[in-house]
Amino acid sequence: MTQAFLIALMPVFIITALGIVIGRKTSYLDNPALSQLVTNVGLPCLLLSSVLKMNMNAGGMMTLMAATACALSVLALITFVILRLARLPVRYYISALVNPNAGNLGIPVVFALAGEQGLAAAVVISSVVQISHFTLGVGAMSGNYQPKQLLRNMPVLSLVVGLLILLVGLPIPTFALDTLSMLGSVTVPIMLLLLGKTVSSLSLGDKSHWTRLISLAVYRPLIGTLVALGIIEIFPLAPAQALALLLQSAMPVAVISYILTTKYNGPKEDIASLIVLSTPVSLVMVTLLWLLVN
Template structure:
């Protein structure tokens, strides 16, 4: 069991480590266009290919979307109560606690543990979380939100397109599917290397904040898993769909929360610490779940 888990997670950690090394020693990953390429082209291609290649039913997709929304709502409520109890500002701390790193970490882990079908479910879940980043995240941290921002979100467009093609039972031509497949194959490694590069560039200046960051880092994956377990108990999901939903909600604080905190001048050091500390906690929880045959 441990060997199987190590075999699944080792490539992910090695590529993250490669991204960390390249971020420290080279400028290979410094282009901001690389992140935009993954967000606007790679991830939408991965989403569309995964959904269409496994011929996911529209009803199944809607179930996964609804379950993800409910989990995020439960986590948001519990996080709000937690932050108010400890008198921490919700503006900058609520979005990182609610929105896990389902993109450049969750999708590769889902693929490693559950294969292509698990990855297809993961990219649907990740698309919903991305919407949450650009609604809850931007709305809370900026104090304002404009719905038109979603119209520029590639994964959201791909999700709507995939649902439309499935609804009308339209099969894309083989050359187009092969193109999507090739784009999908390069997307996961780039996402992982960009995560490593982001970790290498985190700036932490006040180590005295480590206790608070540690508590929040533990809270994020634990409350995510517990909320997901509660939802799947009552929601009509398959075993695979439930497993992927639980694993993705065990993911750490997302790097995009760090980027938004910088943009809106929030507690950057705290969020950076939360990302670093929640990563090993999340991997431990995933290992624990895998050990008990999730």
Template sequence: MFQHLANSLVPLFSLIALGAVLGRKTDFFDGRALSGLVTTVGIPALLLHSVLSMDMNIGQMGELVAITVVWIVVMALVTAAVLRLAGFPVRDYLPALVHPNTGNMGVPVCYALFGPQSLGLAMVISSVIQISHFTLGIGCLSKQFSLAALVRNGPVLALAAGAGLLATETTLPAPVMTTLDMLGSITVPIMLMQLGSSIANLRLSGGREMLWPVAFSFYRPLAGLGVAWLVLLFWPLGQAQAQIFLVQCAMPVAVMSYVLAVRYHGPAQAIALTIPLSVVVSLAVAIAFSV
């Protein structure tokens, strides 16, 4: 199990470190061009390829989608109340504290803990979180929500197309799938290197600026886990599904939250600092599940 975790996490931290070096030595990550490339091309291709590669029945998929939506709603309500009590702008911080890194972190961790049979279930949860990034996340950070913009949103269109193709049992030609795979493969490396660049260029004036990022680093995994446990009390799942659901909800702050904060001028530096700190807490939760 620890070898699988190492195999998943060493590349992740290596890309963050590479991004930190490049961010200090080059101007590769200046501006919003890379973020736009990831959100408009890379993520839609990655999601469509992932949905079409899944092997599960529609009933399992629907139940996981529904319970994940319920979890997002409850987690958002709890987090909004916490942020108001702490005096933070809710719209700026809500997406980062609600959305876990279920993709490039959660999926590998579920594989390490539960084996290859967990991948499809973990990917369904991750897909719902991705939709929430581009609805709840963008709606909060841009201070507006447009149904027309949602309908035109690349990841949402990709997931709708994938669901339609699955429902009609339509198989895309192998060259098309290969193209989607290649386009989607640019997404995670760019996101991780952008994160490393932002961390390397943080400018903190003192220890007080670390206080809230540290607190948020504990809040995101532990509150996510607690809300997931509460939801499961009222909506029990099978043992395997419940374990995957709990682990995914306990993942750290998502790299996508940082990418969207950069694009919409949110608190990108605070989020960038929170991500690696929350990874440590999430790993402790994952290890607890493995014992």
């Protein structure tokens, strides 16, 4: 079983490693338009394609979104208390510890371990997490948030469109689904390459507070998983949806947290370290979950 798990994840490891090499040796992945292409074209198409092909009605999709939002809310409350007790700035740490890397690592991991059924749920969960990044994250770090910013977020808009299509029961031509699938297929490999490139450029800085950083790195995947375990007992999720929520809740600190922390002049070296340190912890959690459900 462990061998099957490792074989399933090998493409994730290999493409990420390739991204690290490319990021260090070339400038192929330096163009910011590449990330925008994934965010504004690839991910929305992947989301729509997966949602429209999956065996999930609008009610099931809304239940999954509600379960994800509930998991993030519970985790935010717990994290708020922990940060207060630890006397750490809630403003900069809460989003990083609450919002997992459900996108460029979570989606490929779920796809590798749960296939097409899990992929559909994964992109829905990732979209809800992305909303959290641009509400909880931006709101906390900037001290000022305008909800209309979500109207310019393409994955969020795609999620709304997909939900409306499911509600109306609108038939989608085969050629349209094939087009969405082809455009969406570029998303996962590019996301992994960009993840590798980001990891290759992270600076760990002066680490005189390893104990605190390691504790927070363990906290993110561990508490995220425990909260998700409780949530799937409450919400009536399909097995593939429950597995996707568990796996993505066990993901490490998201790269976008580093980007937002840098933008708002926060402790970017700490967040960069948490990304690196929480990743092996996440892999251990994913392995345990995989062994638990198989």
